Amino acid sequence: MINPRFTQVIAVLLLALATLFTLAILVFIIGFILSKGLAHVDIDFILSNPEDMGRAGGIYPTIIGTLILSTLSILIAAPFGIGTAVFLTEYTRESRVTRIIRFGADCLAGIPSIIFGLFGFIFFVTTLGMSWSILSGSLTLAFMILPTIIRTSEEAIKSVPYAYRDVSFSLGATLWQTVRKVVLPNALPGILTGIMLSLGRSIGETAVVIFTAGSSLRTPQSLFDSIRTMSVHFYILAREGLSNEKAYATATVLIISILAINLISYWLMIRFISKRSG
Amino acid sequence: MADKIEIRNLNLFYDKFHALKSVNMVVRDKNIIALIGPSGCGKSTLLRSINRMNDLIDGVRINGEVLLDGRDIYNSGLDIYKLRKRVGMVFQRPNSFAKSIFENVAFGLRVARLANKKKISEIVETSLRTAGLWDDLKDKLGTSALELPLYHQQRLCIARLLAVEPEVILMDEPCSTLDPIATMKIEEMMIELKKKFNIIIVTHNMQQAARVSDQCGYMLLGDMVEFNKTSEIFTNPRDKRTQDYITGRFG
Ligand SMILES: Nc1ncnc2c1ncn2[C@@H]1O[C@H](COP(=O)(O)OP(=O)(O)OP(=O)(O)O)[C@@H](O)[C@H]1O
Ligand SMILES: [Mg+2]
Numbered sequence: 001m002i003n004p005r006f007t008q009v010i011a012v013l014l015l016a017l018a019t020l021f022t023l024a025i026l027v028f029i030i031g032f033i034l035s036k037g038l039a040h041v042d043i044d045f046i047l048s049n050p051e052d053m054g055r056a057g058g059i060y061p062t063i064i065g066t067l068i069l070s071t072l073s074i075l076i077a078a079p080f081g082i083g084t085a086v087f088l089t090e091y092t093r094e095s096r097v098t099r100i101i102r103f104g105a106d107c108l109a110g111i112p113s114i115i116f117g118l119f120g121f122i123f124f125v126t127t128l129g130m131s132w133s134i135l136s137g138s139l140t141l142a143f144m145i146l147p148t149i150i151r152t153s154e155e156a157i158k159s160v161p162y163a164y165r166d167v168s169f170s171l172g173a174t175l176w177q178t179v180r181k182v183v184l185p186n187a188l189p190g191i192l193t194g195i196m197l198s199l200g201r202s203i204g205e206t207a208v209v210i211f212t213a214g215s216s217l218r219t220p221q222s223l224f225d226s227i228r229t230m231s232v233h234f235y236i237l238a239r240e241g242l243s244n245e246k247a248y249a250t251a252t253v254l255i256i257s258i259l260a261i262n263l264i265s266y267w268l269m270i271r272f273i274s275k276r277s278g
Numbered sequence: 279m280a281d282k283i284e285i286r287n288l289n290l291f292y293d294k295f296h297a298l299k300s301v302n303m304v305v306r307d308k309n310i311i312a313l314i315g316p317s318g319c320g321k322s323t324l325l326r327s328i329n330r331m332n333d334l335i336d337g338v339r340i341n342g343e344v345l346l347d348g349r350d351i352y353n354s355g356l357d358i359y360k361l362r363k364r365v366g367m368v369f370q371r372p373n374s375f376a377k378s379i380f381e382n383v384a385f386g387l388r389v390a391r392l393a394n395k396k397k398i399s400e401i402v403e404t405s406l407r408t409a410g411l412w413d414d415l416k417d418k419l420g421t422s423a424l425e426l427p428l429y430h431q432q433r434l435c436i437a438r439l440l441a442v443e444p445e446v447i448l449m450d451e452p453c454s455t456l457d458p459i460a461t462m463k464i465e466e467m468m469i470e471l472k473k474k475f476n477i478i479i480v481t482h483n484m485q486q487a488a489r490v491s492d493q494c495g496y497m498l499l500g501d502m503v504e505f506n507k508t509s510e511i512f513t514n515p516r517d518k519r520t521q522d523y524i525t526g527r528f529g
Contacts, residue, residue: 093336163373167435170331171386171442172363181388186376 037252081149137213156190
Protein backbone atom coordinates (compact mmCIF):
# COMPACT_ATOMS: atom_id res chain seq x y z
CA MET A 1 0.00 0.00 0.00
CA ILE A 2 1.22 3.47 -0.88
CA ASN A 3 0.60 6.05 1.75
CA PRO A 4 -1.89 8.60 0.39
CA ARG A 5 -0.01 11.35 2.21
CA PHE A 6 3.07 10.38 0.28
CA THR A 7 1.30 10.35 -3.12
CA GLN A 8 -0.18 13.71 -2.20
CA VAL A 9 3.29 15.16 -1.70
CA ILE A 10 4.51 13.62 -4.95
CA ALA A 11 1.53 15.02 -6.85
CA VAL A 12 2.09 18.54 -5.53
CA LEU A 13 5.75 18.31 -6.40
CA LEU A 14 5.09 17.14 -9.95
CA LEU A 15 2.48 19.82 -10.57
CA ALA A 16 4.73 22.51 -9.18
CA LEU A 17 7.57 21.22 -11.33
CA ALA A 18 5.41 21.33 -14.46
CA THR A 19 4.43 24.90 -13.68
CA LEU A 20 8.00 25.90 -13.02
CA PHE A 21 9.16 24.28 -16.24
CA THR A 22 6.53 26.11 -18.29
CA LEU A 23 7.42 29.43 -16.71
CA ALA A 24 11.13 28.80 -17.21
CA ILE A 25 10.69 28.18 -20.93
CA LEU A 26 8.57 31.29 -21.30
CA VAL A 27 11.08 33.43 -19.46
CA PHE A 28 13.94 31.88 -21.43
CA ILE A 29 12.39 32.62 -24.82
CA ILE A 30 11.49 36.17 -23.93
CA GLY A 31 14.84 36.74 -22.26
CA PHE A 32 16.71 35.33 -25.25
CA ILE A 33 14.97 37.62 -27.73
CA LEU A 34 15.25 40.67 -25.50
CA SER A 35 18.92 40.08 -24.78
CA LYS A 36 19.67 39.96 -28.48
CA GLY A 37 17.32 42.69 -29.58
CA LEU A 38 16.79 45.23 -26.85
CA ALA A 39 20.17 46.88 -27.44
CA HIS A 40 19.18 47.74 -31.00
CA VAL A 41 15.79 49.23 -30.20
CA ASP A 42 15.49 52.96 -29.76
CA ILE A 43 13.04 55.70 -30.64
CA ASP A 44 14.71 56.08 -34.01
CA PHE A 45 14.25 52.41 -34.80
CA ILE A 46 10.55 52.71 -34.06
CA LEU A 47 9.91 55.98 -35.85
CA SER A 48 12.06 55.84 -38.96
CA ASN A 49 11.70 54.10 -42.30
CA PRO A 50 13.75 51.05 -43.18
CA GLU A 51 16.60 51.43 -45.60
CA ASP A 52 18.27 48.93 -47.87
CA MET A 53 15.43 46.36 -47.55
CA GLY A 54 15.63 46.54 -43.78
CA ARG A 55 19.37 46.12 -43.35
CA ALA A 56 19.42 49.61 -41.91
CA GLY A 57 16.94 52.14 -40.57
CA GLY A 58 13.80 51.46 -38.57
CA ILE A 59 10.50 49.63 -38.80
CA TYR A 60 7.93 52.42 -38.68
CA PRO A 61 5.83 51.22 -41.68
CA THR A 62 5.63 47.68 -40.31
CA ILE A 63 4.33 48.97 -36.98
CA ILE A 64 1.66 50.93 -38.79
CA GLY A 65 0.92 47.88 -40.96
CA THR A 66 0.57 45.60 -37.95
CA LEU A 67 -1.66 48.07 -36.17
CA ILE A 68 -4.01 48.64 -39.08
CA LEU A 69 -4.20 45.04 -40.21
CA SER A 70 -4.91 43.50 -36.82
CA THR A 71 -7.33 46.21 -35.70
CA LEU A 72 -9.26 46.00 -38.93
CA SER A 73 -9.45 42.21 -38.79
CA ILE A 74 -10.87 42.39 -35.26
CA LEU A 75 -13.33 45.11 -36.27
CA ILE A 76 -14.57 42.88 -39.08
CA ALA A 77 -14.60 39.59 -37.18
CA ALA A 78 -15.96 40.72 -33.79
CA PRO A 79 -19.47 41.80 -34.87
CA PHE A 80 -19.94 38.66 -36.98
CA GLY A 81 -18.45 36.41 -34.33
CA ILE A 82 -20.38 37.82 -31.39
CA GLY A 83 -23.53 38.01 -33.49
CA THR A 84 -23.22 34.37 -34.47
CA ALA A 85 -22.57 33.37 -30.88
CA VAL A 86 -25.64 35.26 -29.65
CA PHE A 87 -27.74 33.75 -32.40
CA LEU A 88 -26.57 30.22 -31.69
CA THR A 89 -27.03 30.44 -27.94
CA GLU A 90 -30.08 32.65 -27.50
CA TYR A 91 -32.11 32.55 -30.68
CA THR A 92 -31.96 28.94 -31.77
CA ARG A 93 -32.90 25.76 -30.03
CA GLU A 94 -30.16 23.18 -29.75
CA SER A 95 -30.62 21.11 -32.90
CA ARG A 96 -28.85 19.32 -35.70
CA VAL A 97 -28.29 22.59 -37.51
CA THR A 98 -26.66 24.35 -34.55
CA ARG A 99 -24.47 21.33 -33.93
CA ILE A 100 -23.36 21.36 -37.57
CA ILE A 101 -22.58 25.08 -37.40
CA ARG A 102 -20.59 24.54 -34.22
CA PHE A 103 -18.75 21.58 -35.73
CA GLY A 104 -17.99 23.74 -38.77
CA ALA A 105 -16.57 26.49 -36.57
CA ASP A 106 -14.38 23.97 -34.75
CA CYS A 107 -13.09 22.60 -38.05
CA LEU A 108 -12.35 26.11 -39.29
CA ALA A 109 -10.43 26.81 -36.10
CA GLY A 110 -8.24 23.80 -36.77
CA ILE A 111 -7.32 24.66 -40.36
CA PRO A 112 -3.67 25.71 -40.77
CA SER A 113 -3.36 29.40 -41.40
CA ILE A 114 -1.54 28.89 -44.68
CA ILE A 115 -4.72 27.40 -46.11
CA PHE A 116 -6.57 30.58 -45.17
CA GLY A 117 -3.74 32.48 -46.82
CA LEU A 118 -4.12 30.52 -50.00
CA PHE A 119 -7.88 30.96 -49.96
CA GLY A 120 -7.49 34.70 -49.40
CA PHE A 121 -5.01 34.91 -52.21
CA ILE A 122 -7.25 33.09 -54.67
CA PHE A 123 -10.51 34.68 -53.58
CA PHE A 124 -9.76 38.26 -52.53
CA VAL A 125 -6.45 38.99 -54.21
CA THR A 126 -7.03 37.45 -57.64
CA THR A 127 -10.72 36.60 -58.16
CA LEU A 128 -12.09 39.80 -56.62
CA GLY A 129 -9.11 41.73 -57.91
CA MET A 130 -8.38 43.37 -54.60
CA SER A 131 -4.65 42.65 -55.06
CA TRP A 132 -2.22 42.47 -52.16
CA SER A 133 -3.78 44.98 -49.85
CA ILE A 134 -4.77 45.83 -46.30
CA LEU A 135 -8.32 44.96 -47.23
CA SER A 136 -7.55 41.48 -48.59
CA GLY A 137 -5.30 40.83 -45.62
CA SER A 138 -7.70 41.92 -42.90
CA LEU A 139 -10.64 40.11 -44.48
CA THR A 140 -8.66 36.88 -44.63
CA LEU A 141 -7.37 37.33 -41.08
CA ALA A 142 -10.95 37.97 -40.00
CA PHE A 143 -11.97 34.59 -41.47
CA MET A 144 -9.09 32.98 -39.64
CA ILE A 145 -9.99 34.35 -36.20
CA LEU A 146 -13.77 34.16 -36.59
CA PRO A 147 -14.12 30.61 -35.17
CA THR A 148 -12.16 31.54 -32.04
CA ILE A 149 -14.31 34.60 -31.44
CA ILE A 150 -17.49 32.59 -32.00
CA ARG A 151 -16.54 29.80 -29.63
CA THR A 152 -15.14 31.97 -26.84
CA SER A 153 -18.14 34.32 -27.03
CA GLU A 154 -20.45 31.35 -26.96
CA GLU A 155 -18.81 29.96 -23.83
CA ALA A 156 -18.92 33.39 -22.21
CA ILE A 157 -22.62 33.79 -23.02
CA LYS A 158 -23.46 30.32 -21.78
CA SER A 159 -21.77 31.00 -18.47
CA VAL A 160 -24.18 33.84 -17.68
CA PRO A 161 -26.52 32.41 -15.01
CA TYR A 162 -29.87 31.37 -16.40
CA ALA A 163 -31.57 33.06 -13.46
CA TYR A 164 -30.58 36.45 -14.89
CA ARG A 165 -32.51 35.75 -18.05
CA ASP A 166 -35.50 34.55 -16.03
CA VAL A 167 -35.56 37.77 -14.01
CA SER A 168 -35.23 39.89 -17.10
CA PHE A 169 -38.09 38.11 -18.88
CA SER A 170 -40.23 38.22 -15.76
CA LEU A 171 -39.88 42.01 -15.74
CA GLY A 172 -41.29 42.17 -19.24
CA ALA A 173 -38.06 42.39 -21.21
CA THR A 174 -37.93 41.05 -24.74
CA LEU A 175 -35.26 38.57 -25.77
CA TRP A 176 -33.27 41.32 -27.46
CA GLN A 177 -33.44 43.57 -24.39
CA THR A 178 -32.35 40.64 -22.27
CA VAL A 179 -29.43 39.94 -24.56
CA ARG A 180 -28.35 43.57 -24.67
CA LYS A 181 -28.89 44.61 -21.08
CA VAL A 182 -28.22 41.40 -19.19
CA VAL A 183 -26.48 38.69 -21.18
CA LEU A 184 -23.85 40.66 -23.12
CA PRO A 185 -22.69 42.89 -20.22
CA ASN A 186 -22.22 39.80 -18.08
CA ALA A 187 -20.45 37.92 -20.85
CA LEU A 188 -18.21 40.84 -21.78
CA PRO A 189 -15.06 39.81 -19.87
CA GLY A 190 -15.14 36.39 -21.55
CA ILE A 191 -15.82 37.89 -24.95
CA LEU A 192 -12.95 40.35 -24.54
CA THR A 193 -10.61 37.53 -23.62
CA GLY A 194 -11.46 35.83 -26.90
CA ILE A 195 -10.90 39.05 -28.80
CA MET A 196 -7.52 39.59 -27.16
CA LEU A 197 -6.53 36.05 -28.03
CA SER A 198 -7.50 36.69 -31.62
CA LEU A 199 -5.68 40.00 -31.69
CA GLY A 200 -2.54 38.19 -30.62
CA ARG A 201 -2.97 35.64 -33.39
CA SER A 202 -3.53 38.37 -35.98
CA ILE A 203 -0.42 40.21 -34.92
CA GLY A 204 1.70 37.09 -34.94
CA GLU A 205 0.44 35.71 -38.24
CA THR A 206 2.83 35.57 -41.19
CA ALA A 207 1.56 33.09 -43.80
CA VAL A 208 -1.82 34.74 -44.30
CA VAL A 209 -0.32 38.22 -44.42
CA ILE A 210 2.36 37.37 -46.99
CA PHE A 211 -0.27 35.74 -49.22
CA THR A 212 -2.88 38.45 -48.98
CA ALA A 213 -1.36 41.75 -47.84
CA GLY A 214 2.01 41.32 -49.49
CA SER A 215 5.18 42.73 -47.99
CA SER A 216 5.56 46.28 -49.24
CA LEU A 217 7.80 48.38 -47.04
CA ARG A 218 6.06 51.65 -47.88
CA THR A 219 3.77 53.33 -45.39
CA PRO A 220 0.24 52.65 -46.71
CA GLN A 221 -1.92 55.51 -48.01
CA SER A 222 -5.19 53.62 -48.43
CA LEU A 223 -6.86 50.30 -47.66
CA PHE A 224 -5.87 49.08 -51.13
CA ASP A 225 -2.16 49.40 -50.49
CA SER A 226 0.06 46.47 -49.72
CA ILE A 227 1.76 46.46 -46.32
CA ARG A 228 4.23 44.51 -44.28
CA THR A 229 3.65 43.61 -40.65
CA MET A 230 6.30 43.25 -37.97
CA SER A 231 5.99 39.47 -38.02
CA VAL A 232 6.47 39.33 -41.77
CA HIS A 233 9.35 41.78 -41.56
CA PHE A 234 11.03 39.65 -38.94
CA TYR A 235 10.48 36.55 -41.05
CA ILE A 236 11.95 38.14 -44.16
CA LEU A 237 14.92 39.64 -42.34
CA ALA A 238 15.75 36.35 -40.69
CA ARG A 239 15.08 34.14 -43.70
CA GLU A 240 16.94 36.17 -46.25
CA GLY A 241 19.73 36.72 -43.77
CA LEU A 242 19.51 40.48 -44.27
CA SER A 243 20.29 41.53 -40.72
CA ASN A 244 20.21 39.54 -37.53
CA GLU A 245 20.38 42.65 -35.40
CA LYS A 246 17.36 44.23 -37.06
CA ALA A 247 15.49 40.92 -36.95
CA TYR A 248 15.92 40.57 -33.19
CA ALA A 249 15.15 44.22 -32.68
CA THR A 250 11.89 43.75 -34.59
CA ALA A 251 11.07 40.65 -32.57
CA THR A 252 11.71 42.64 -29.41
CA VAL A 253 9.22 45.33 -30.40
CA LEU A 254 6.75 42.61 -31.38
CA ILE A 255 7.04 40.79 -28.05
CA ILE A 256 6.85 43.97 -26.02
CA SER A 257 3.75 45.15 -27.83
CA ILE A 258 2.03 41.80 -27.33
CA LEU A 259 2.92 41.85 -23.65
CA ALA A 260 1.62 45.41 -23.45
CA ILE A 261 -1.66 44.43 -25.12
CA ASN A 262 -2.12 41.60 -22.66
CA LEU A 263 -1.32 43.80 -19.69
CA ILE A 264 -3.65 46.56 -20.85
CA SER A 265 -6.52 44.19 -21.52
CA TYR A 266 -5.93 42.56 -18.16
CA TRP A 267 -6.02 45.94 -16.49
CA LEU A 268 -9.15 46.94 -18.42
CA MET A 269 -10.84 43.72 -17.40
CA ILE A 270 -10.08 44.21 -13.72
CA ARG A 271 -11.24 47.79 -13.85
CA PHE A 272 -14.36 46.73 -15.69
CA ILE A 273 -15.18 44.01 -13.18
CA SER A 274 -14.50 46.17 -10.14
CA LYS A 275 -16.56 48.97 -11.65
CA ARG A 276 -19.53 46.69 -11.99
CA SER A 277 -19.23 45.23 -8.53
CA GLY A 278 -17.66 48.10 -6.67
CA MET B 279 -65.36 41.39 -4.40
CA ALA B 280 -63.88 40.96 -7.85
CA ASP B 281 -61.92 37.92 -8.93
CA LYS B 282 -58.40 38.90 -9.91
CA ILE B 283 -57.35 35.58 -11.33
CA GLU B 284 -59.42 32.64 -12.31
CA ILE B 285 -57.84 29.41 -13.45
CA ARG B 286 -60.12 26.98 -15.23
CA ASN B 287 -59.21 23.40 -16.07
CA LEU B 288 -55.56 24.19 -16.59
CA ASN B 289 -53.51 21.31 -17.93
CA LEU B 290 -49.81 21.53 -18.53
CA PHE B 291 -47.50 18.96 -20.09
CA TYR B 292 -43.72 18.87 -20.14
CA ASP B 293 -43.52 16.79 -23.33
CA LYS B 294 -45.42 13.69 -22.21
CA PHE B 295 -45.32 14.41 -18.49
CA HIS B 296 -48.66 15.66 -17.19
CA ALA B 297 -47.55 18.26 -14.62
CA LEU B 298 -50.82 20.11 -13.98
CA LYS B 299 -54.06 18.16 -14.06
CA SER B 300 -57.21 20.22 -14.59
CA VAL B 301 -56.30 22.77 -11.99
CA ASN B 302 -59.00 25.19 -10.87
CA MET B 303 -58.43 28.17 -8.65
CA VAL B 304 -60.04 31.53 -7.99
CA VAL B 305 -58.01 34.38 -6.56
CA ARG B 306 -59.94 37.25 -5.09
CA ASP B 307 -58.52 40.75 -5.26
CA LYS B 308 -56.05 41.97 -2.60
CA ASN B 309 -55.46 38.60 -1.06
CA ILE B 310 -52.46 36.48 -0.29
CA ILE B 311 -52.71 32.98 -1.66
CA ALA B 312 -50.37 30.26 -0.48
CA LEU B 313 -49.64 27.12 -2.48
CA ILE B 314 -48.38 24.19 -0.48
CA GLY B 315 -47.61 20.59 -1.27
CA PRO B 316 -44.74 18.13 -1.44
CA SER B 317 -41.74 18.63 -3.70
CA GLY B 318 -42.46 18.11 -7.38
CA CYS B 319 -46.23 18.44 -7.12
CA GLY B 320 -46.34 21.34 -9.57
CA LYS B 321 -46.46 24.47 -7.40
CA SER B 322 -43.75 26.29 -9.33
CA THR B 323 -45.23 25.11 -12.59
CA LEU B 324 -48.62 26.54 -11.67
CA LEU B 325 -47.03 29.79 -10.56
CA ARG B 326 -45.03 30.10 -13.76
CA SER B 327 -48.10 29.56 -15.90
CA ILE B 328 -49.69 32.70 -14.47
CA ASN B 329 -47.06 34.96 -16.05
CA ARG B 330 -46.33 32.62 -18.93
CA MET B 331 -42.76 31.93 -17.89
CA ASN B 332 -43.36 28.32 -18.89
CA ASP B 333 -43.50 29.48 -22.49
CA LEU B 334 -39.72 29.73 -22.34
CA ILE B 335 -39.33 26.00 -21.80
CA ASP B 336 -39.10 23.64 -24.76
CA GLY B 337 -41.85 21.10 -25.18
CA VAL B 338 -44.41 22.69 -22.86
CA ARG B 339 -48.04 22.33 -23.87
CA ILE B 340 -50.84 24.10 -22.08
CA ASN B 341 -54.60 23.96 -22.31
CA GLY B 342 -57.31 25.45 -20.21
CA GLU B 343 -57.81 29.05 -19.21
CA VAL B 344 -56.02 31.53 -16.97
CA LEU B 345 -58.16 34.64 -16.65
CA LEU B 346 -56.63 37.86 -15.42
CA ASP B 347 -59.38 40.39 -14.72
CA GLY B 348 -61.63 38.17 -16.77
CA ARG B 349 -59.35 37.99 -19.78
CA ASP B 350 -57.62 34.78 -20.86
CA ILE B 351 -53.88 35.43 -20.84
CA TYR B 352 -53.19 32.60 -23.26
CA ASN B 353 -55.80 33.13 -25.93
CA SER B 354 -56.93 36.73 -26.02
CA GLY B 355 -53.97 38.20 -27.85
CA LEU B 356 -52.72 39.78 -24.63
CA ASP B 357 -49.17 41.00 -25.13
CA ILE B 358 -46.85 38.67 -23.24
CA TYR B 359 -44.45 41.47 -22.24
CA LYS B 360 -47.27 43.58 -20.85
CA LEU B 361 -48.60 40.53 -19.04
CA ARG B 362 -45.26 39.96 -17.34
CA LYS B 363 -45.21 43.56 -16.17
CA ARG B 364 -48.64 43.10 -14.64
CA VAL B 365 -47.80 39.74 -13.13
CA GLY B 366 -44.32 39.85 -11.65
CA MET B 367 -42.22 37.21 -10.02
CA VAL B 368 -39.87 36.85 -7.06
CA PHE B 369 -37.60 33.86 -7.33
CA GLN B 370 -36.30 31.43 -4.77
CA ARG B 371 -32.72 32.60 -4.82
CA PRO B 372 -32.11 36.34 -4.59
CA ASN B 373 -30.82 37.04 -8.07
CA SER B 374 -29.72 40.65 -8.12
CA PHE B 375 -27.97 41.67 -11.31
CA ALA B 376 -24.27 42.51 -11.28
CA LYS B 377 -25.23 46.16 -11.46
CA SER B 378 -25.54 48.96 -8.94
CA ILE B 379 -28.41 48.95 -6.46
CA PHE B 380 -30.01 51.82 -8.34
CA GLU B 381 -29.74 50.11 -11.72
CA ASN B 382 -31.16 46.90 -10.29
CA VAL B 383 -34.33 48.65 -9.20
CA ALA B 384 -34.47 50.73 -12.38
CA PHE B 385 -34.07 47.72 -14.64
CA GLY B 386 -37.75 47.24 -15.38
CA LEU B 387 -38.12 50.95 -16.11
CA ARG B 388 -35.23 50.88 -18.56
CA VAL B 389 -36.77 47.88 -20.22
CA ALA B 390 -40.02 49.83 -20.47
CA ARG B 391 -38.03 52.68 -22.06
CA LEU B 392 -38.89 55.22 -19.40
CA ALA B 393 -36.48 58.08 -20.11
CA ASN B 394 -37.41 60.70 -17.53
CA LYS B 395 -34.49 60.68 -15.07
CA LYS B 396 -36.40 62.40 -12.30
CA LYS B 397 -39.31 60.00 -12.62
CA ILE B 398 -36.93 57.03 -12.53
CA SER B 399 -35.27 58.29 -9.35
CA GLU B 400 -38.66 58.82 -7.77
CA ILE B 401 -39.85 55.33 -8.59
CA VAL B 402 -36.59 53.79 -7.38
CA GLU B 403 -36.97 55.62 -4.10
CA THR B 404 -40.60 54.64 -3.60
CA SER B 405 -39.87 51.02 -4.45
CA LEU B 406 -36.96 50.86 -2.04
CA ARG B 407 -39.08 52.50 0.65
CA THR B 408 -41.88 49.99 0.18
CA ALA B 409 -39.35 47.19 0.37
CA GLY B 410 -38.05 48.70 3.62
CA LEU B 411 -34.58 49.29 2.23
CA TRP B 412 -34.44 53.02 1.65
CA ASP B 413 -33.03 54.06 5.00
CA ASP B 414 -30.33 51.42 4.88
CA LEU B 415 -29.31 51.90 1.28
CA LYS B 416 -30.05 55.48 0.29
CA ASP B 417 -26.41 56.49 0.67
CA LYS B 418 -24.99 53.68 -1.39
CA LEU B 419 -27.28 53.39 -4.37
CA GLY B 420 -24.24 53.34 -6.63
CA THR B 421 -22.59 50.30 -5.10
CA SER B 422 -22.98 46.85 -6.52
CA ALA B 423 -26.04 44.94 -5.44
CA LEU B 424 -23.96 41.77 -5.17
CA GLU B 425 -22.22 43.19 -2.12
CA LEU B 426 -25.45 43.30 -0.10
CA PRO B 427 -26.24 40.54 2.39
CA LEU B 428 -28.70 37.92 1.11
CA TYR B 429 -31.70 39.17 3.04
CA HIS B 430 -31.18 42.63 1.60
CA GLN B 431 -30.77 41.19 -1.85
CA GLN B 432 -34.07 39.36 -1.69
CA ARG B 433 -35.82 42.56 -0.65
CA LEU B 434 -33.97 44.37 -3.41
CA CYS B 435 -35.38 41.86 -5.86
CA ILE B 436 -38.83 42.67 -4.52
CA ALA B 437 -38.11 46.39 -4.91
CA ARG B 438 -36.98 45.75 -8.47
CA LEU B 439 -40.32 44.13 -9.10
CA LEU B 440 -42.35 46.84 -7.35
CA ALA B 441 -40.77 49.43 -9.64
CA VAL B 442 -42.74 48.13 -12.61
CA GLU B 443 -45.94 48.38 -10.55
CA PRO B 444 -47.28 44.89 -11.03
CA GLU B 445 -50.82 43.94 -10.07
CA VAL B 446 -49.97 40.41 -9.05
CA ILE B 447 -46.77 39.25 -7.36
CA LEU B 448 -45.81 35.60 -7.66
CA MET B 449 -43.33 34.40 -5.07
CA ASP B 450 -41.63 31.04 -5.41
CA GLU B 451 -40.27 30.05 -1.98
CA PRO B 452 -38.89 33.56 -1.44
CA CYS B 453 -37.68 32.82 2.08
CA SER B 454 -36.07 29.45 1.61
CA THR B 455 -32.55 30.88 1.64
CA LEU B 456 -33.23 33.31 4.49
CA ASP B 457 -32.95 33.03 8.26
CA PRO B 458 -36.05 33.32 10.50
CA ILE B 459 -35.64 37.03 11.21
CA ALA B 460 -35.24 37.94 7.54
CA THR B 461 -38.18 35.67 6.81
CA MET B 462 -40.27 37.54 9.35
CA LYS B 463 -39.36 40.84 7.72
CA ILE B 464 -40.46 39.55 4.33
CA GLU B 465 -43.71 38.31 5.82
CA GLU B 466 -44.41 41.69 7.42
CA MET B 467 -43.74 43.27 4.09
CA MET B 468 -46.15 40.91 2.36
CA ILE B 469 -48.93 41.89 4.75
CA GLU B 470 -48.14 45.53 3.91
CA LEU B 471 -48.02 44.85 0.17
CA LYS B 472 -51.34 43.06 0.28
CA LYS B 473 -53.11 46.40 0.53
CA LYS B 474 -52.08 47.23 -3.01
CA PHE B 475 -51.09 43.98 -4.64
CA ASN B 476 -52.25 40.42 -5.04
CA ILE B 477 -49.72 37.91 -3.87
CA ILE B 478 -49.40 34.24 -4.62
CA ILE B 479 -46.69 32.50 -2.67
CA VAL B 480 -45.32 28.99 -2.92
CA THR B 481 -43.92 27.78 0.36
CA HIS B 482 -42.72 24.64 2.04
CA ASN B 483 -43.19 26.29 5.38
CA MET B 484 -46.63 25.41 6.68
CA GLN B 485 -46.51 27.98 9.48
CA GLN B 486 -45.69 30.61 6.94
CA ALA B 487 -48.70 29.66 4.85
CA ALA B 488 -50.88 29.76 7.94
CA ARG B 489 -49.44 33.09 9.09
CA VAL B 490 -49.64 35.13 5.93
CA SER B 491 -52.21 33.72 3.56
CA ASP B 492 -55.93 34.33 3.20
CA GLN B 493 -56.51 31.46 0.84
CA CYS B 494 -54.50 28.31 0.51
CA GLY B 495 -54.19 25.57 -2.06
CA TYR B 496 -52.85 22.10 -1.40
CA MET B 497 -51.38 20.38 -4.44
CA LEU B 498 -50.39 16.78 -4.93
CA LEU B 499 -48.96 15.17 -8.09
CA GLY B 500 -50.31 17.91 -10.34
CA ASP B 501 -53.76 17.99 -8.77
CA MET B 502 -55.19 20.88 -6.82
CA VAL B 503 -56.50 18.69 -4.05
CA GLU B 504 -58.09 21.44 -2.05
CA PHE B 505 -58.37 25.18 -2.41
CA ASN B 506 -60.06 27.12 0.34
CA LYS B 507 -59.80 29.81 2.97
CA THR B 508 -56.55 29.31 4.88
CA SER B 509 -58.36 28.99 8.19
CA GLU B 510 -60.52 26.23 6.74
CA ILE B 511 -57.57 24.36 5.26
CA PHE B 512 -55.67 24.36 8.50
CA THR B 513 -58.50 23.74 10.95
CA ASN B 514 -61.03 21.85 8.95
CA PRO B 515 -59.58 20.26 5.79
CA ARG B 516 -62.20 18.58 3.62
CA ASP B 517 -59.82 16.13 1.98
CA LYS B 518 -58.11 13.32 3.82
CA ARG B 519 -54.89 13.92 1.87
CA THR B 520 -54.76 17.58 2.91
CA GLN B 521 -55.30 16.57 6.49
CA ASP B 522 -52.45 14.05 6.31
CA TYR B 523 -50.14 16.64 4.83
CA ILE B 524 -50.79 19.45 7.27
CA THR B 525 -50.63 17.18 10.25
CA GLY B 526 -47.30 15.91 8.97
CA ARG B 527 -48.43 12.39 8.29
CA PHE B 528 -47.40 12.67 4.71
CA GLY B 529 -44.94 10.21 3.16
N1 LIG C 1 -38.56 22.01 -17.41
C1 LIG C 1 -39.12 20.84 -17.04
N2 LIG C 1 -39.11 19.79 -17.87
C2 LIG C 1 -39.66 18.61 -17.52
N3 LIG C 1 -40.24 18.38 -16.35
C3 LIG C 1 -40.30 19.38 -15.46
C4 LIG C 1 -39.73 20.67 -15.76
N4 LIG C 1 -39.93 21.48 -14.69
C5 LIG C 1 -40.57 20.73 -13.78
N5 LIG C 1 -40.81 19.48 -14.23
C6 LIG C 1 -41.51 18.41 -13.52
O1 LIG C 1 -42.81 18.86 -13.21
C7 LIG C 1 -43.15 18.48 -11.89
C8 LIG C 1 -43.55 19.70 -11.10
O2 LIG C 1 -42.42 20.54 -10.96
P1 LIG C 1 -42.46 21.86 -10.11
O3 LIG C 1 -41.12 22.49 -10.21
O4 LIG C 1 -43.63 22.66 -10.54
O5 LIG C 1 -42.70 21.29 -8.64
P2 LIG C 1 -42.74 22.07 -7.27
O6 LIG C 1 -44.02 21.73 -6.63
O7 LIG C 1 -42.45 23.51 -7.48
O8 LIG C 1 -41.56 21.38 -6.49
P3 LIG C 1 -40.56 22.01 -5.43
O9 LIG C 1 -41.31 22.11 -4.15
O10 LIG C 1 -39.46 21.02 -5.34
O11 LIG C 1 -40.11 23.34 -5.96
C9 LIG C 1 -41.97 17.75 -11.30
O12 LIG C 1 -42.21 16.37 -11.37
C10 LIG C 1 -40.83 18.12 -12.19
O13 LIG C 1 -39.94 17.04 -12.33
MG1 LIG D 1 -40.73 24.76 -7.01
